[in-house]
Amino acid sequence: MTVIKTENLVKVYNSKHLPVRAVNNVSLEIEEGEFTAIVGPSGSGKTTLLNIIGGLDKPTEGKVTIADTDITGLSDSKLIDFRLKNIGFVFQAYNLIPVLTARENVNFIMLLQGRSQREMNERAEELLTQVGLSDKMDVRPNKLSGGQQQRVAVARALASHPRFILADEPTANLDSQSAMNLLDIMWKLNQEENITLVFSTHDQRVIDRARRVVTLVDGSIAKDEVREPVVPAQ
Amino acid sequence: MKTWIKLAWRNIWRNKRRSFISIASVLFAVLFAIAADSFERGSYEMQIENMVMFSTGYIRIQDVLYEDEPSLDHMMMYDDALLDVLDGFSDRIEYTVPRIEGFALAASDRRTRGVMVMGIDPDQEDRFNGLSERLVSGSWLEPGDESVLLASGAADILGLDVGDTLVVIGQGFQGINSSGLYPVKGIVQLAVPDMNNNMVYMPLAAAQWFFGADDMVTSLIVMPDRPRNTERLAGDLQTALDDEWYAVLTWQDMMKDFLRAMEMDMAGNKMIILILYIVIGFGLFGTILTMMLERIREFAMMIAIGMKRYQLALVCLMESIFLSLIGVVAGVIITFPITFYFNRNPIPLGGEMADFMAEYGFEAVIPTSIDPVVFVSQAVAIFVIAFLIGLYPVYKVFRLQVIQKAK
Numbered sequence: 001m002t003v004i005k006t007e008n009l010v011k012v013y014n015s016k017h018l019p020v021r022a023v024n025n026v027s028l029e030i031e032e033g034e035f036t037a038i039v040g041p042s043g044s045g046k047t048t049l050l051n052i053i054g055g056l057d058k059p060t061e062g063k064v065t066i067a068d069t070d071i072t073g074l075s076d077s078k079l080i081d082f083r084l085k086n087i088g089f090v091f092q093a094y095n096l097i098p099v100l101t102a103r104e105n106v107n108f109i110m111l112l113q114g115r116s117q118r119e120m121n122e123r124a125e126e127l128l129t130q131v132g133l134s135d136k137m138d139v140r141p142n143k144l145s146g147g148q149q150q151r152v153a154v155a156r157a158l159a160s161h162p163r164f165i166l167a168d169e170p171t172a173n174l175d176s177q178s179a180m181n182l183l184d185i186m187w188k189l190n191q192e193e194n195i196t197l198v199f200s201t202h203d204q205r206v207i208d209r210a211r212r213v214v215t216l217v218d219g220s221i222a223k224d225e226v227r228e229p230v231v232p233a234q
Numbered sequence: 235m236k237t238w239i240k241l242a243w244r245n246i247w248r249n250k251r252r253s254f255i256s257i258a259s260v261l262f263a264v265l266f267a268i269a270a271d272s273f274e275r276g277s278y279e280m281q282i283e284n285m286v287m288f289s290t291g292y293i294r295i296q297d298v299l300y301e302d303e304p305s306l307d308h309m310m311m312y313d314d315a316l317l318d319v320l321d322g323f324s325d326r327i328e329y330t331v332p333r334i335e336g337f338a339l340a341a342s343d344r345r346t347r348g349v350m351v352m353g354i355d356p357d358q359e360d361r362f363n364g365l366s367e368r369l370v371s372g373s374w375l376e377p378g379d380e381s382v383l384l385a386s387g388a389a390d391i392l393g394l395d396v397g398d399t400l401v402v403i404g405q406g407f408q409g410i411n412s413s414g415l416y417p418v419k420g421i422v423q424l425a426v427p428d429m430n431n432n433m434v435y436m437p438l439a440a441a442q443w444f445f446g447a448d449d450m451v452t453s454l455i456v457m458p459d460r461p462r463n464t465e466r467l468a469g470d471l472q473t474a475l476d477d478e479w480y481a482v483l484t485w486q487d488m489m490k491d492f493l494r495a496m497e498m499d500m501a502g503n504k505m506i507i508l509i510l511y512i513v514i515g516f517g518l519f520g521t522i523l524t525m526m527l528e529r530i531r532e533f534a535m536m537i538a539i540g541m542k543r544y545q546l547a548l549v550c551l552m553e554s555i556f557l558s559l560i561g562v563v564a565g566v567i568i569t570f571p572i573t574f575y576f577n578r579n580p581i582p583l584g585g586e587m588a589d590f591m592a593e594y595g596f597e598a599v600i601p602t603s604i605d606p607v608v609f610v611s612q613a614v615a616i617f618v619i620a621f622l623i624g625l626y627p628v629y630k631v632f633r634l635q636v637i638q639k640a641k
Contacts, residue, residue: 056538057637077542084540095535099244111237112540160540 003163003196004030004053009062011048011219022048023059024219030212032163033194035187035229037201037210045219046200047168053198054087054166055079067163084112088157090167094149096141102128102152103137109159127155131185147178154185164196165189171203183209184232238545242552245525253557256521260561260616261568263514267507267612268569274503275603276577278496282489287363288426290488291331291455292464295471298481300452306336306407309450310480316454319474326467331358331455334441338404338412340434342392349388349434351402353441353451362455365422365435372396372420379437381419387431389421396421402434406445414444507615515619519626522554526627534636547628554624555617562616566609576602 011023023045030036038046051057053064055071063072071082083089096105106124115123128137131151133144141149150170157165165186171179187209189195199206207213208230215223246253286292297310310316312332320330334353339346356375360366365383366374375383382400384392394400398418406412416436424430442448458467464484472482486493526533536546580601582588588598 051637054538080537080540080542083538089535089539091535093531095532097241097532097536099241099248108237109539112542112545156539 001032002029003032003067004028004198005065006049006053007063007065009049009052009059009064011045011052011057012060021219023052026062026216026219026221028214028221028224030196030198032196033190034212035190035197035199035210036212036214037199037207038214038216039201039207040216040222042202044216046216048219049216050166050168050198050200054089055083084109084160086163088160088162088165090150090153090157090165090170092169092172094141094146094153094173096149096152096156098141101138101140102133102144102155105141105152106155106159109156113160123159124155127158128152131155132181145178147174147181150174150178150182151185154182158189158195162195164198167197167199167201169201169203170199171201171206179203179205180232187232238549239552242549242556245529245549246553246556248525252521252524256518256557257561257564259514259517260558261565263510264562264565264612264616265569266510267615268565268573268608269602270503270507271612272569272573272602272604272608273576273600274500275605275608276573276580276601278500279603279605280580280599280601281492282485284425285489285492286485288429290485291362292458292461292485293456293468293471294453294483294488295456295475296453296481296483298477298479301481301483304335304452306405306445306447306452307409309334309407309447309452310454311449312451312454313449316475316480319471320456322474323467323471326459326463326470328457328459329358329361330457331355331362332438332451333359333453333455334438334445334447334450335452336404336406336445338402338434340388340392341401341403342394342398345392347388347391347432349402349432350429351404351434351436351441351444353436353438353445355438359435362457368422368424369420370423372418375419375435375437377437377439379419380440381417383420383422383435384418385430385433386421386423387427388433389418391431394418400434402444404445407447407450410446412444412446414440416440511615511619514616515623518554518558518620519623521557522550522623522627525553526550526630530630530634533631533634537634537636543632543634547631550627550631551621551624554620554627558616558620562613566613570604570609573602573604573608576600577604 006026006028009023009026010021013020013022026049038049040046048057052059053066055074059072063070065071067086069082071079074082097108100108103124106127107120110120110123125134125137128134131154133148133151133155136144136148141152144152150173171182174182183205186197190197199210201207211229212224212226214221295310297308300308300310320327332355336351338349338351340349341347356377360374370386375381384394384400389395392400396418400416400418401413402416403413422435424433436444438451442450456467456471458464468482468484475482533546537543580599583598583600
């Protein structure tokens with residue numbers, strides 16, 4: 001079942017001297033439970049496309065439908081609500097709230113959703129245990145390594161029971177071991193909970209794990225291939 | 235809400251040094267503003283109290299013409315009709331103080347001097363202003379005495395002492411000649427030099443006889459059961475009395491010029507405090523601006539993951555309010571004991587300033603005011619400033635372009 005659909009997406013940034021077409025006529029359909037990697041050289045429009053899919057940016061032309069909702073027509077406030085209920089974000093720079101502990105960072109999303117304290121605590125413990133941070137729940141981000149912070153970010157993204165996780169170069173700041181750990185976690189989530197994953201990445205290790213790889217060049221889809229991913233060793 | 239408060243609270247302690255500097259700037263602003271306001275108000279409160287207790291009283295009843303032309307010809311009847319009306323307010327009136335005041339010439343065997351003769355009810359007058367405590371020699375007046383109390387300055391000028399005879403010559407009601415010989419029963423030391431050089435106190439009946447004004451007084455001071463009830467009581471008394479003959483004045487009515495001068499002086503002080511607040515406001519704004527700019531990416535991320543803009547704006551507003559509130563509370567906590575001490579132990583003035591104040595009839599001390607208004611007004615002012623400053627991040631949060639900052 002198609003859960004993410006973009007139709008003739010165009011995004012033009014107006015610079016002073018000349019307009020830049022960051023995304024150029026991109027039409028894409030992503031199936032539920034798919035692990036998709038959007039790849040391409042720097043400046044190819046990966047992040048812009050991901051931002052438009054996530055409702056963080058508006059396209060100049062075209063339409064994005066997510067789970068039967070045309071998000072390009074939603075107001076700012078409704079988009080925030082939509083993201084909260086449907087999408088989990090993982091950012092390259094982790095973007096945890098530095099004054100909150102790992103547990104509180106994970107709770108934060110659920111708090112925005114109006115969950116009970118008990119429910120929040122149970123879910124946060126479950127998720128942080130799942131990402132291997134059961135002993136770091138009450139530690140603030142500045143006491144965690146980059147890999148640990150990114151795992152908290154993943155736990156936070158999962159806390160709201162999203163249907164999709166959008167990750168923008170999630171392994172870019174991680175060492176090799178941390179990157180592999182993170183990918184294992186994401187793989188597991190994808191396989192066990194059927195969460196749809198869309199990554200923008202340069203990282204070959206991420207690309208290897210993806211079932212579908214969409215290559216962008218100059219804002220347009222240059223290649224869209226479905227293949228057998230590399231399965232992590234058990 | 236608890237989480238937003240927690241978040242705002244923790245945010246302000248991200249950079250402890252910067253927050254402490256901001257809090258300290260607010261604290262010193264509050265300290266300075268409260269101290270300045272407290273000393274100024276305290277000084278005026280003391281002056282007002284001095285004038286109310288020694289001169290005007292809280293409420294004064296007098297003849298309608300007396301205010302414009304304070305002459306013995308504009309005395310009022312102090313008779314049963316007036317007392318009956320006052321009886322009707324007995325539960326709201328603590329006591330009354332009748333006075334008859336007129337100028338006369340006072341002489342000893344060597345010198346003559348113009349004096350103010352004040353006929354008083356010795357008991358009521360003493361209750362009103364504790365005049366008997368200022369007795370430096372001799373004894374206090376009795377209502378039926380035919381003798382006088384002389385202020386010490388006047389006694390020195392005239393060369394008189396207790397037991398000597400004072401000659402008083404003047405003009406009484408409707409121009410009658412009045413004169414009398416009065417033994418000096420006591421000498422009182424008055425704080426106000428001008429009064430100390432000119433006052434002669436006489437029992438009310440003796441003064442009425444001297445001025446040829448039986449059953450008359452120039453004024454009747456009315457002390458309400460509670461000073462804050464002054465205006466209402468004055469209004470009710472005026473309604474009950476015939477306004478063709480009687481004027482009921484409050485202390486504010488009697489000190490219009492003084493109060494106007496006081497307000498102008500306080501307005502000048504307020505300008506200085508306003509400038510101080512503007513300076514502090516910019517300091518606080520700098521902190522809030524820095525706090526906001528260094529977290530703009532974090533703000534974008536929060537909105538990206540689902541935090542409503544108004545929720546984020548609320549957190550930013552709380553940060554600004556917390557910073558200022560800590561400064562205000564600390565400022566008040568530090569300032570209160572200081573102002574309380576100087577309220578109980580006023581700073582004595584010396585030199586020219588003391589002479590200047592004495593010349594105007596005021597005690598040469600500066601007490602502080604511990605009126606809650608002093609503290610509350612500063613707290614409210616800082617709160618308003620913090621709130622206004624806090625609106626800037628609120629504005630920025632609502633204008634924030636998430637996409638440019640969230641990566």
